[in-house]
Amino acid sequence: MQLEIKEITKNYKMGTEIVAALRGISVxxxxxxxxxxxxxxxxxxxxxxxxxGCLDTHSAGSYLLEGADVSKMNxxxxxxxxxxxxxxxxxxxxxxxxxxxxxxxxxxxxxxxxSSSMRKKLAEEAIEKVGLTDRMKHKPSELxxxxxxxxxxxxxxxxxxxxxxxxxxxxxxxxxxxxxxxxVLDQLHQAGNTIILVTHENxxxxxxxxxxxxxxxxxxxxxxxHKHFAA
Amino acid sequence: MKSLHEIKESxxxxxxAVKANKVRGMLTTLGIIIGIVAVVTTMTAANxxxxxxxxxxxxxxSDVLYVSRTPWVFSGNFFxxxxxxxxxxxxxxxLERQLHExxxxxxxxxxNQNLKYRSTVLENVTIIGTTENHVLVSAGAPQYxxxxxxxxxxxxxxxxxxxxxxxxxLFKDVDPINKKIKIxxxxxxxxxxxxxxxxxxxxxxxNFDRQVMVPISTLMKCFGGRNRxxxxxVKAPSTEALxxxxxxxxxxxxKIRKLAPTEENDFSINKMDTLMAAYNNVMGVVILIGxxxxxxxxxxxxxxxxxxxxxxxxxxTREIGIRKAIGAKKRSILIQFLFExxxxxxxxxxxxxxxxxxxxxxxxxxxxxxxxxxxxVIIAIVISxxxxxxxxxxxxxxxxxxxxxxxxxxx
Numbered sequence: 001m002q003l004e005i006k007e008i009t010k011n012y013k014m015g016t017e018i019v020a021a022l023r024g025i026s027v028x029x030x031x032x033x034x035x036x037x038x039x040x041x042x043x044x045x046x047x048x049x050x051x052x053g054c055l056d057t058h059s060a061g062s063y064l065l066e067g068a069d070v071s072k073m074n075x076x077x078x079x080x081x082x083x084x085x086x087x088x089x090x091x092x093x094x095x096x097x098x099x100x101x102x103x104x105x106x107x108x109x110x111x112x113x114x115s116s117s118m119r120k121k122l123a124e125e126a127i128e129k130v131g132l133t134d135r136m137k138h139k140p141s142e143l144x145x146x147x148x149x150x151x152x153x154x155x156x157x158x159x160x161x162x163x164x165x166x167x168x169x170x171x172x173x174x175x176x177x178x179x180x181x182x183x184v185l186d187q188l189h190q191a192g193n194t195i196i197l198v199t200h201e202n203x204x205x206x207x208x209x210x211x212x213x214x215x216x217x218x219x220x221x222x223x224x225x226h227k228h229f230a231a
Numbered sequence: 232m233k234s235l236h237e238i239k240e241s242x243x244x245x246x247x248a249v250k251a252n253k254v255r256g257m258l259t260t261l262g263i264i265i266g267i268v269a270v271v272t273t274m275t276a277a278n279x280x281x282x283x284x285x286x287x288x289x290x291x292x293s294d295v296l297y298v299s300r301t302p303w304v305f306s307g308n309f310f311x312x313x314x315x316x317x318x319x320x321x322x323x324x325x326l327e328r329q330l331h332e333x334x335x336x337x338x339x340x341x342x343n344q345n346l347k348y349r350s351t352v353l354e355n356v357t358i359i360g361t362t363e364n365h366v367l368v369s370a371g372a373p374q375y376x377x378x379x380x381x382x383x384x385x386x387x388x389x390x391x392x393x394x395x396x397x398x399x400x401l402f403k404d405v406d407p408i409n410k411k412i413k414i415x416x417x418x419x420x421x422x423x424x425x426x427x428x429x430x431x432x433x434x435x436x437x438n439f440d441r442q443v444m445v446p447i448s449t450l451m452k453c454f455g456g457r458n459r460x461x462x463x464x465v466k467a468p469s470t471e472a473l474x475x476x477x478x479x480x481x482x483x484x485x486k487i488r489k490l491a492p493t494e495e496n497d498f499s500i501n502k503m504d505t506l507m508a509a510y511n512n513v514m515g516v517v518i519l520i521g522x523x524x525x526x527x528x529x530x531x532x533x534x535x536x537x538x539x540x541x542x543x544x545x546x547x548t549r550e551i552g553i554r555k556a557i558g559a560k561k562r563s564i565l566i567q568f569l570f571e572x573x574x575x576x577x578x579x580x581x582x583x584x585x586x587x588x589x590x591x592x593x594x595x596x597x598x599x600x601x602x603x604x605x606x607x608v609i610i611a612i613v614i615s616x617x618x619x620x621x622x623x624x625x626x627x628x629x630x631x632x633x634x635x636x637x638x639x640x641x642x
Contacts (some may be wrong), residue, residue: 053633055556076560083558094553094639098247110240111558155557 001067002194003029003052003161008061009215010047021047023217024061029163029196033098033191036197036205036225039214046167049198053086053165054078054181066162087156093148093170095140095155101127102136105154112159126154130184146177153184157193163190167198182207237563241570248543248571249578253542255550259539260579263615266529267583268590271611273525275591279519279601284510286600290370290428290439291503294470296480298326299462302499304509315497316488317460320447325487326463332479334466335367340447342454347413348401356397357442358414360450368466371439376408376423384446389453392423396440417453419445473502529614533622540572540626549628552638561631568630572623573616580615584608 010022021044029035039045051055051063054070056076063070063086071080086114088094095104106123114122127133130150140148149169166185170178186207189195197208203210206225213220247258297303301312323338330336340360346353363381366372373392383390391414398407407421428439451459467476477500486496544551551564587603594601 035588050636053556055639076562079398079558079560082556088556090639094549096550096553098251099558106238107554110236111554111560111563113236116236159558 001028001064002031002033003027003066004062004064005052006047006062008058008063010044010051010056011059012190014160021217022051022058025214025217025219027063027212027222028045029217032189032192032194033210034197034208036199036208036211037214038200038202038205038211039220040200043214045198045214049165049167049196052163052196053088054081079111083108084159085162087159087161087164087194089149089152089164089166089169090154091171093140093145093172095148095151095153100137100139100226101143101151102134104140104151105158108155108159109155111228122158126158127151129157130154133199145173146176146180149173149177149181150184153181153188157188162194164193165198166195168200170199170201170204178204179193232354237566238570241563241567242574244567245555245574252543255539256575256578258573258607259279259535260582262532262535263529263576263579263618264532264583264586265619266525266532267580267611267615268587269525269528270522270614271584271587271607272590273518273521274604274607274610275587275601275603276594276599277514277521278593278604278607279599280514281510282516282602285507287429288503288506291506292368292370292466293503294467294469294473295368295461295502296465296473296477297479297501298465298484298521299499299501300460303501303505312499317458318462318498320451320461321460322484326465326480328335329487330465330480330483332468332472332476334468336466337362337364337464338447338461339464340450340459340461341432341494342384342450344415344454346397346401346443351401353400357437359442359444360442360447362447365444368464371425373423374426375406376421378423379444379446384448384584387448387452387551388446389417389419389449390422390446391419391472392444393421393423394425394440394442395427397443398424398440403417405445414443414445414452419443433449434439472565477502529618533618536572536575536619537622537626539575540568540623541629543571544548544568544626544630547630548633548638548641551633552635552641555633555635556639562629564633568622568627569623572627576615576619576622577612580612583615587611 005025005027007024007026008022009020009024012019012021015032025044025048037045037048047056051058054065059072065081068081070078070081082088084211096107099107102123105126106119109119124133124136130153132147132150132154135143135147140151143151153164164185169185170181173181182204185195185197195208197204197206209225210223211225212222251402291297298318300315300318305312320338323336326641327333327336327338342358342360343355344358346356350584361379362384363379372378372397376392378392379390382388391412393401393407393412401407401412402410407424412421413416413419425440425444430440465476465480467473480500481496485496485606488497490497554564584603591601591603
């Protein structure tokens with residue numbers, strides 16, 4: 001079991017009022033699953049994604065990531081989990097503007113303390129997987145949107161994480177570039193990676209083989225994607 | 232190993248950040264540069280003053296003791312010395328006979344008289360009555376002519392050796408040897424001119440170049456021998472032996488003065504160290520005040536750095552969010568920003584040192600023998616890095632505490 005979430009809740013304090021963003025969500029995820037989380041804005045999908053990505057902690061319930069209980073960890077331990085087990089792909093790419101492609105990809109390994117010769121080898125491999133070997137020394141500002149997102153994917157891959165967490169990965173891209181990025185993710189899934197996709201677009205969610213729909217902080221539906229099995 | 236990678240990363244981030252904001256970095260650094268120049272220049276000027284003082288009293292000699300009625304420098308009550316008996320010529324003679332380990336002993340006495348050569352008058356010049364031993368105990372030697380010899384002392388000859396400044400004032404370009412000058416009402420023949428000895432006049436001390444030396448016997452004959460105070464100059468076998476030598480001198484002097492074991496010394500031992508200590512006492516306070524005042528400019532520079540670091544943290548909130556999302560710990564972010572602030576300050580410190588070197592050269596050329604010592608260089612570098620760490624710590628801590636979700640959302 002890659003990920004085990006049981007009856008998770010999350011409350012925010014907004015002034016004096018307490019707002020419940022998640023009201024008891026349970027999700028289990030197996031290795032090499034390809035899950036899409038959908039839902040309208042305000043449904044709690046960002047909150048859930050932040051909790052799964054260990055950027056945020058839940059209020060109640062339990063969350064085991066590869067058997068490790070995340071709820072008991074402090075900030076630095078969570079940082080280590082993010083570094084080792086989670087690969088983020090953001091809607092806005094979130095690359096470091098002053099650093100070149102190579103350095104952006106190499107960065108997670110700097111924080112995990114891998115030697116520079118090893119970093120070079122692994123970063124070059126990851127960059128090759130997303131097809132940007134010839135852009136290694138370019139700054140993000142010198143790349144197109146699709147290329148930037150590829151860099152972000154390479155960065156997400158490089159520490160060989162348990163889960164790749166993609167938050168609206170095509171949200172800032174035109175549809176043909178978006179399709180390109182989705183095919184990269186599909187390939188990663190076929191290569192054995194576990195992927196969680198957060199999106200509100202049905203076409204994008206269709207790439208996944210399981211779709212969870214959230215509504216008002218609860219799971220509305222959790223079903224397998226029939227298209228995949230029909231094919 | 233792990234933190235080594237982080238430090239390397241921090242270094243390249245700091246370098247990139249400074250490079251990316253050249254003008255801002257330069258202006259921020261300027262504050263530190265000015266501060267370091269001020270502090271370093273104060274320190275070198277203080278060193279220079281110390282060197283000048285040492286130079287000016289070097290003629291006293293580091294291996295020489297001066298036995299006198301009163302100490303050169305004293306704090307407190309003058310009356311405790313007032314009733315002491317004067318040192319006599321006989322005391323000097325006895326000490327010379329009894330103190331075997333001394334390299335040389337010279338007894339001196341002083342008088343203040345006006346000098347006159349043709350129409351030029353110099354008022355109130357120190358006249359030293361001395362013997363041929365003078366050159367053995369003190370550093371100076373005649374540049375022209377000769378010094379006083381035993382024959383002069385024995386026959387009370389009216390000859391004199393004049394200081395550098397006296398020669399300059401009275402004779403200008405004329406050769407003074409064998410010219411007659413008037414000391415008080417008496418005519419003296421100039422037999423020698425002392426080399427330039429230096430002056431402590433800068434510090435209110437004696438001017439060794441504005442002195443005239445005559446045979447001690449002649450001085451007593453011309454300007455009175457009774458009720459006259461003498462001092463005895465003794466040269467130690469070596470500078471290292473000075474400490475033990477001082478005890479022998481005190482012991483012999485107590486015998487000469489016939490002091491009972493319970494009585495206190497009725498004479499004082501003076502030496503160059505006494506003057507150095509007095510100087511350090513006074514100048515220590517002055518220099519400390521100078522350093523405190525100049526440190527204020529460094530402090531203001533530090534505030535500038537802190538300000539810029541706050542801006543830098545705010546500007547890079549999103550970057551901090553990204554770094555945290557991919558696994559940077561609090562410590563990594565903290566080190567990153569501390570590195571940035573201390574690099575700015577270190578660069579400022581190094582530039583400041585270079586400029587202070589220039590200022591020191593100017594001081595050296597026109598005012599004082601000042602120099603930048605390796606100690607000052609190290610202190611300046613340490614201080615500038617410390618200013619960087621201190622002014623970076625609050626912004627860096629704030630950055631390290633940022634919530635990654637909020638930081639990622641920051642526009």
